[in-house]
Amino acid sequence: MKQTKITLEEHEIPERWYNVVADMPNKPLPPLNPATHEPIGPEALAPLFPMALIEQEVSEERWIPIPEQVREIYTQWRPTPMFRAYGLEKALDTPAHIYYKYEGVSPAGSHKPNTAVAQAFYNKEEGVKRISSETGAGQWGSALSYACQLFGLGCEVYMVRISYDQKPYRKLMMNTWGADVIPSPSETTEAGRKILAADPESPGSLGIAISEAVERAVTDPDTKYALGSVLNHVLTHQTVVGQEAITQMEKAGELPDVVIAPFGGGSNFAGLSFPFLRMNFTEGKTIRCLAVEPTSCPKLTRGVFRYDFGDAIGMTPLLPMYTLGHDFVPAKIHAGGLRYHGAGALVSQLLHDNLIEAEAVDQIESFEAGVLFARNEGIIPAPEANHAIASAIREANRAKEEGTKRVILFNLCGHGHFDMSAYEAYFSGKLERHELSQQDIDTAISKIDTPEIPETAA
Ligand SMILES: *Cc1c(COP(=O)(O)O)cnc(C)c1O
Secondary structure, eight states: OOOOEEOOOGGGSOSEEEOGGGGOSSOOOOOBOTTTOOBOOGGGGTTTSOHHHHHHHHOOOSEEEOOHHHHHHHTTTOSOOEEEOHHHHHHHTOSOEEEEEEOTTSTTSBSTHHHHHHHHHHHHHTTOOEEEEEESSSHHHHHHHHHHHHTTOEEEEEEEHHHHHHOHHHHHHHHHTTOEEEEESOTTSHHHHHHHHHOTTOOOOHHHHHHHHHHHHHHOTTEEEOOSSSSHHHHHHTHHHHHHHHHHHHHHTOOOSEEEEEOSSSHHHHHHHHHHHHHHHHHOOOOEEEEEEETTSOHHHHSEEEEEESSSSSOSOEEEEEESOTTOOOOOOSOGGGOOSBOOHHHHHHHHTTSSEEEEEOHHHHHHHHHHHHHHHOOOBOHHHHHHHHHHHHHHHHHHHHTOOOEEEEEEOBBOTTOHHHHHHHHTTOOOOOOOOHHHHHHHHHTOOSOOOOTTTO
């Protein structure tokens, strides 16, 4: 029988996270104070994050030890399985070998608990009582709720009003894990009250929800804030995925030619690809690392590399990123996790230096890919993951045209069990293609008024 599943033992869970900064030829530029445009020091982040995470955020150490308690919790779902997609290969009639790493086996159903558990641990260590955060579609909120519950921390999740009303099951997952879920905008914060005064029927946005969660952390000494993507420490926590994947590929006796992951803020892409990039940096390998974004939110392929805010309203420090502008509002596609205007600083610098690649896929192609995958591999992917599958299929088809073997590895970063309404929209022909015109892009970019990145630094 063909071996489709490549498993690891518990002791093969990585003992440390890999910090790509140590090996980057050009280090990421520092975050700036939005008022003075001067680099901010770690102390500026102290109201928001525990010191241990701030240290990781600015660290240039190659390896960061994973606390024993975090590793113990990881054993509940890690090491995650890798599969050889024989069914999909056959359906595509391709000479390519396709592998996928499956992160949907975590309690919350995605890669997000890899960092949620770590963040909850460090907050608990430093005496924090409660974590506030925001969630759009609910994947990050549910991962954080689960992690806070494990450590006896309170968890307050500001959930974008329209998702709160339309996606009750993610909210109920959070409630089941003991979190307070507040539809945003809300009456509990100054930011929320201001929005509601202007528009009592506001459907909310991720930007507003971030503002509310940040305000809670800044105004309550027992509460800190957590983010599920974009920041360096979050990307670093996810590197357990890629480290395991390297061991699994070794067991399969192959090395990927290309490593693919969907891209929202960069955490699951970084998690899978950074350990492979390390092989490029230190062992002279030439593994391609490909980030896949939706055509409706193409910051990597059509955005600009410059300083911008992390949130929609402009409360965060300025971060160096590929961006479409912090007030860019993407079309309401069904991969909620990919509707973010910018990209994390580490991934942005790597893309700028041509050390990684990016491409965009529209949601129809992505759902076609996801359904083909589900019918041949069984697992129903999250709509975000469908983007990576679409690119993996493009690569496999190219291998077929060229008549060459190609080893493809992608991140199946979550299952789609709470996203069946998106599949329903696809099956009933209600999904639309969303390709932005050059004028849409130019308009979005012309509105950016934050500092440019100096030519010498870039
Ligand atoms: C949050 C999420 C994403 C997008 O975020 P990244 O930080 O880019 O990984 C993608 N897929 C799933 C399943 C998610 O939950």
